[in-house]
Amino acid sequence: MPTLEDYVARVEGTCGAEKDVIVFFKYEKKDEAITNILKKAKVNNKIAGIIFELTFENYSFRLYTSGKAIFRGVKNREELNRVLSAMLL
């Protein structure tokens, strides 16, 4: 059974008042992670072929083809893990 740790290398809270959270996917799993997320999240916009503006449940986020995603308004790490698990696993 795959786990979140198979896909996620690191989660960083951004520095700034926005309190965004950046998820860094493991390099070797980033393409698979992006494919999985795109299957489950709603694509609102695709920009220049490198950025996807997505919605999943009540969360909007941006996914980059470099293997990073920036989430806004996620309450805490547990909630982020739940959302990521729902999309990735």
Next chain:
Amino acid sequence: MDLQAIRKDFPILKRTINNNPLIYFDNAATTQKPRQVIDAEVDFYEKHNGNVHRAVHTLSLESTDLYEKSRERITRFINAKEPAEVIFVRGTTEAINLVAYSWGLGNLNKGDEVLVSLLEHHSNIVPWEITSKLKGFTIKYANVLPDGTLDYKDFKGKISKKTKIVCLSHVSNVTGVINDVKRITKAAHDNGSLMLLDGAQSVPHLPVDVQDLDADFLAFSGHKMLGPTGIGVLYGKKQLLQGMSPFEGGGEMIKEVTFSQGGGCDVSLNDLPWKFEAGTPNICGAIGLGEAVKYLEGLGMESVASHEKVLTKYALKRLEECGKITVYGPSNVSKKSGIISFNVKKLSSHDVALICDNYGIMIRSGYHCAQPLHQQVLKLNSSARASFYIYNTSEEVDRFVEVLKEIEQL
């Protein structure tokens, strides 16, 4: 400066990121390392590694020689009077902490004041806030004008006979503003106050002469000037350093540790600068920093500053083409170094940095460890920051502006 020759000295610049040539614009955070610095470190570990001072064997003597020669080179680089005034530390943060604790705890008391400014990096705020809680002194913050320059009128109004030390960044790590530190140092000294300069963003980029500036303390980091991480310098006037207690205790910083017949322990302190270098120092880092200084001396600091001015002027001009971008800080290049902080309308700085990363362009986003400047003065949630150094080119700026124009379309 021969830019192409310089770029060949930096192996990392051959890298690609996300299939794009690397454009490294995060030099205010840390700089890349030339082959000469990397080789100096490899050479040290392959041929000379030994612990410095107090041993008689060949490797220790060689290591000590390299370590102290590096100190001598740095002494000349900042025009300190003698190597005793140059203390190796981990970086700017440790240097300022050293002053806050070693000088501050011994000299600051209730009723005294420390004057800093709102444009400081957290490393020139937090050590004073922590020690003020221990000793009960007050910290005053000089205002900064909306263009990011220091409000000299407010500064003059806040300095008083209670002010024992003024602590100020030579160059802002957010706006790149170059403060008139000679003027401020004179004002501080006329008032009977000491002057501590945070040189983290000035020593790597401008000619800095501590005797000309008359600074009492100057702190800077090696990794922001082509050197390794984990090494930096605290310069202090000898007379002041002699009167200060050690920051840490241990080996290297003592002459003798003896027990008297009554059972008491007597510690006699080492001479300067070793009094402040407890334990085995970052020998390799110091040697690497010496090599970095040698590299910069080879280019000439006037040339380094001039290259950055030309590039910054060009970048600011090109950024005017971007209608949705707001640049913070003065537009007059004579007042600033090669740091440009900005935001793109309706986008968070992190989005901008992530998109740039997608194109192989490394820039910073966030507060840049200067939250008071962002919140109190610039009224921002965060900013994106591009910062230049000796290996950056106008072609890289062109590519950066091209990407920013794409970002503006989002």
